[in-house]
Amino acid sequence: MTQLALEVVGVSAGYGPMEVLHQVSFEVPGTSTVLLFGANGAGKSTLLQVIAGLIAHSQGTIRVFDKPLEKTPAYKRVALGVAYMSEQGIFPELSVDENLRLGAMHAKRHEVHERLERAYARFPDIASRHKIQAGSLSGGQRKMVGISRALMSDPKLVIMDEPSAGLSPKYVEDVVHVLGRLREDGISMLVAEQNISFLSIADSACVLEGGVIRFQGTAAEFEGNERLHEAFFGLEGSH
Numbered sequence: 001m002t003q004l005a006l007e008v009v010g011v012s013a014g015y016g017p018m019e020v021l022h023q024v025s026f027e028v029p030g031t032s033t034v035l036l037f038g039a040n041g042a043g044k045s046t047l048l049q050v051i052a053g054l055i056a057h058s059q060g061t062i063r064v065f066d067k068p069l070e071k072t073p074a075y076k077r078v079a080l081g082v083a084y085m086s087e088q089g090i091f092p093e094l095s096v097d098e099n100l101r102l103g104a105m106h107a108k109r110h111e112v113h114e115r116l117e118r119a120y121a122r123f124p125d126i127a128s129r130h131k132i133q134a135g136s137l138s139g140g141q142r143k144m145v146g147i148s149r150a151l152m153s154d155p156k157l158v159i160m161d162e163p164s165a166g167l168s169p170k171y172v173e174d175v176v177h178v179l180g181r182l183r184e185d186g187i188s189m190l191v192a193e194q195n196i197s198f199l200s201i202a203d204s205a206c207v208l209e210g211g212v213i214r215f216q217g218t219a220a221e222f223e224g225n226e227r228l229h230e231a232f233f234g235l236e237g238s239h
């Protein structure tokens, strides 16, 4: 049986008295890519931040590679192999190199070098700009920095918040391609998105509506579901 990269069971969370996630359950099987679809305000960012340990949950359990996370602070989740990429993903005032090094804060010096080399081999476009302020790069290049920074901790599971946010369709295509390559490298991914293009590199999809999981199935099942298909292909900016 495939080991689960992530198992979320009955998780509720919110902000003060306002509950935003209601008994959310879903899973990411090992070495697979799961898309978390949902409109603005559905609770995607909240859910990712709960998994990353940045927001506490009031109910339920979260396991990563069979390890329960309840007593694990955010920085220790990185050591367990979980990397989180926020929508912004980078520190714009720092150089590309500094951004990447920050992603490997707990690594040994030789590991940092190896990982930097791997990152620059993977993304030659940012390699040639490694001393430049990340904020001055194009939208697509900034995403590559954000993704590379997440990979610098050598994660087994990457959770990404809307990697397509703010990108033109051409850059979205580039990001989809990059995630497709990471998937081939065997990295498990949970990708929160509103853009249907990401379905092409997903093994399965979950749909979050009003803080409740309404669907989890294969990418083909998602495409075959008329209601979901219409709702998401109809979303503005989804092409």
Ligand code: ATP
Pocket (backbone or CB within 6 Å): 015, 020, 038, 039, 040, 041, 042, 043, 044, 045, 046, 047
């Ligand atoms: P978006 O793509 O617009 O960020 P989302 O699906 O990621 O949408 P969340 O950002 O998780 O949704 O927001 C879910 C709900 O929680 C919304 O009603 C939002 O207003 C609320 N919310 C988000 N962040 C906070 C916060 N820091 N304090 C209070 N409420 C918040």
